[in-house]
Every structure is written in structure tokens, then in C-alpha cells.
Amino acid sequence: KPKEETKEKGENNKKKSEEEETPGKKRKRKSKEAGEEKNNKKVKKEKEEEKEAENKWKWWEEEKKENGIKWTQLEHRGPYFVPLYEPLPDDVQFYYDGKPLKLSLATEEIATFYAKMLDHDYTTKEIFQNNFFKDWRKEMTSEEQEIIKDLNKCDFKEIHKYFVDKSEARKALSKEEKQKLKEEADKIQEEYGYCILDGHREKIGNFKTEPPGLFRGRGDHPKMGMLKKRIMPEDVIINCSKDSKIPEPPQGHKWKEVRFDNTVTWLASWTENIQNSLKYIMLNPSSKLKGEKDWQKYELARRLKDVVDKIRAQYRADWKSKEMQKRQRAVALYFIDKLALRAGNEKEEGETADTVGCCSLRVEHIKLHPDLDGKKYVVEFDFLGKDSIRYYNKVSVEKLVFKNLRLFMKNKDPDDDLFDRLNTQVLNKHLQHLMDGLTAKVFRTYNASITLQEQLKALTNSEDSVAGKLLSYNRANRAVAILCNHQRSTPKTFEKSMQNLQTKIDAKKQQVEEAKQELKKAEDEFEDTKDPKAE
């Protein structure tokens, strides 16, 4: 809802309550006090933000560091380690084959990971169940392994209920209790959530280690349900400056390593056990390091704007090249530019969900229609992109593109690569020649930005109301989302919300209908009371 409208409404309500102060005065005074308290809080917050803005490090006005050097001073407290596991109360039991079974601490902890997810779709998937059970059994004692052999005989319902109740109880806490919890969280944030970078206090993005749990891979991920192990200080590499106060590991522990590398931006890192890849603790987007990088990204996209016409002319010419690789490169680039597709790096088979980008498209992902719905040379795309989000689009392309695609698909099986002579390295190397720093992803940034700019220009007028401008802004944003294929799954409560809205619409319609009838009746009565002689 437009903010201005909300504000106006709030003020109207205030007036109304002032006018109507008769019965239940006490309650109203109380609510007025609460309102004032809320307002004070808001004003205080705004003032704090203003102060913060005044103290903001204007790094963009400073001289840039020499190539590759990210900082000269970096000091921090190290990561905040998530609390250790708290055993279940004695009256909350796990059942195997209908009988209660007391689990060892480690086995019980992993059981709670599964129990917490019981009403999630994940636990209905066979791969998830199998991966979980395999990893769970590895952590069991030999006695437990002897007994627990079938996941279907495991009953986690009581544990699940325990956590649901716990969450409800948390929601039902009094205002004071909630405030106390917030203060505790703020204290941790204050202590671990900031670092000193070149003399400035900077907010850290993710200062907590990731808690142990079950891996939630997206789409048909072959590793979903596997056990994500607890991160210990012994797994963590600390990065800071030599002359800074080096963070202390938790009592009785040691860091894996302490490093002083000022060519990177991370504060701490560890290797996760599912994909064996590195995880980092880095700064918040409001920080200099992230802000500068973001700025550079848009500057790069801005530079592309100046040469994009030349690049487009070049790839169009390459559609007729004698070299197959050049043709493939030119068609792929056309898709990346026109449809904002991602580059599409190669992936290790079987390690992740089967998803593709432009360069990794396979024959099975497109269909060619010489004529479709009155349009010529239509390419029908249907594939799973990043995060297994489906990309489905029917696009009318140029004749040469269409002919080339037909050629690329000739004598190939459905699971063969469409662009078999191309990969992202080859494509990016070519782009580097066209413009310094240019890579495939810059086209996505450029096209998203220019779409927003053009849509805003087309949809807004300076005389529009704020609400009107906001509506246009949302529409422009939607155009970008469509271009970039940004999608969300429908929320669980969607059906119900729609039903509620429909009920409201129906009620309003009924009201309008009744009002119309009343009006008609009143008009008829008025007609009847008129003196015919007077006319």
C-alpha cells in the first residue's frame, strides 16, 4: 500500500478517536499512550538512522586502493558459534516400531533435524529420506544401529509436536519477555556483528556459523537430506590484519588457521561437508567492500551501453560465419542478450540438480516451430535454470538464428549439447576482446537496468500522484522480473488469502447492489410524491 495513503489514513484515525472520546475512556487513553510510545520509537529510530547517515563512511570520495588490495586493517571477533544441542525433555519420546526408544545424544540431535521438517515436502521425497537415514545411521551407536533399521518404523511425531509447541510458546511470550530476548540478540549482534575495516566500523553480513541440520538442496538434488555437520572452531580459518587483535577461539578450542590475506574480502571461512566447498563470512551489502563492487558492476553495465550496438552488429554478422564455433557463439550471445539467459557453466554430473544456462542448453531443451500462433520462426524453450526454476518461453527469432539452430540440432540426440563447440570460458574470452571486463553476466545486469529505465520513462508522468508513481514503479519492476525469469513459489497461505479476498469482493458487490436498489426505490418514491398538476 502506498506509504502516503497509509500515513493519511493513520492521521484520520487519530482525529476520529479524539472526537469520539466518551465511553471506555481509560482503554482509549491506554491505546493512545501505546500509539505515542510507538511514534516515539519511530522518531528515535529515524534520528538514529540520520545520525548513522551523517557518520557514514564516504569511501567513494576516497582514493582507490592499488590493484588487488582490499584493505590495510581488518579486525573482528571471529564467527559467533551457534549454541550446542540441548537434549529433549524426558517426556518427549522417539518411538521405534511403536515402542519408545531413548536415543544417544548425537542420534537424538539428528532425529530432531528430521522431526522439525516433518510438515515440509522434503520429508516425503525418497532421496531425502534415503540420504537422511544413511547419514543418521552413521552417527548411531552400534546398539542403535542394531535396532533402527527402517525409517518407516521411526515415529518422530512427539518430537515434532514439541518443537511446534515451543515455537507457539515463543510467539505467545509477553512484551517484556520478547524485549529481553531482543536485547540478548542485539548484544550478540553488537559484539560479533561488526568489524573494523581501515578504521571504520562495518557491518558483517553473516557473522554466525551455519547451524547443523539436513541439507536442503533445491529441485531434484541428489544430496538432499544429507547431514550438514556442526562447524567447530577447528574447522574455521580466520582472516584479519597482522597488527589487529586476533580473535580468541572459544575456550578449549583452536582455530584451523589464522591468515593475514588482504587480497580477499572474507573474515572467516570453512569447508562444508556436503559439496566440499568453501563457505565465507563476509561483510554486509552496506559496507565499502560490497558497495564498491556493486558500483563497479553498474559502471561496467553502463560501459556496455556504449558498445552494445556494435556488439549486436558483430554477432548478427557471425550468424553467417563459416566457422561453426563462431556461429554457435553468436547465437548463444543473441539469447543471452535478448532473453537475459545466464551463461551456463558446466556442472559435475550427479553432484547437483540437473539445471542449465545458455551455453549448457541441450537439444531436448528447445523445440523449433517454423510457424506458431501466427508467428514465424518460433523457438520454444523449456528447461530448468538456476535453483531448478523452470524457464518456459516461446520466442519468435530471426530467420538466420532459426536456421542455425536447426543446423546445431542436426544428427544429435536429445541429451546432446546444443552448443557443442562452446562453453562459458570461450564465450567470455571473446567478450573480453569486445570490451574490457565484459562477461556474459553483464548483459543480464545491462538489460535488466535498461528495461527498468525505459519502463519507468514510458509509464510515469511527473504529474502522477505518489500512488500512481508507485504503481508504475511496480509495473516497471515486474517487467524486469519477467525478463529475468524471477519467480516465487506460491505461498502455503495463498489459497486461503484468495478465498478471503473473494469473500470481501462478494460482500462489497452485494452492498453496491443493495445500495442501487435503495436508490431506485427512493427515486420511485420521490416520483410518486410529485404533484402531476405542478408540471
Add this chain to the structure above:
DNA sequence: TCTCAGACTTGGAAGAATCTTC
């Protein structure tokens, strides 16, 4: 030239906080 590790960005899900409605 290819492969792989490392560093970093991207963006959707989930949870928390806040606002609105009844």
C-alpha cells in the same frame, strides 16, 4: 588447453517484524 579450487554474486525461502483489519 584443460581442470579445479577459490572468491565472490545472485536470488528465493523462511523467519521476524510491522502494519492492517476485524
Add this chain to the structure above:
DNA sequence: GAAGATTCTTCCAAGTCTGAGA
């Protein structure tokens, strides 16, 4: 004041891209 809706924030999996080494 509770329930529901909306917005903001955090989390973290899944991408992109680079550079080193074989």
C-alpha cells in the same frame, strides 16, 4: 487484541568467473 497480510531481514544454495597449476 488476535489474526492475517505485508514488508524487511537473514540464511544459504547455486550460480559466475578468474587464476594457478598440470
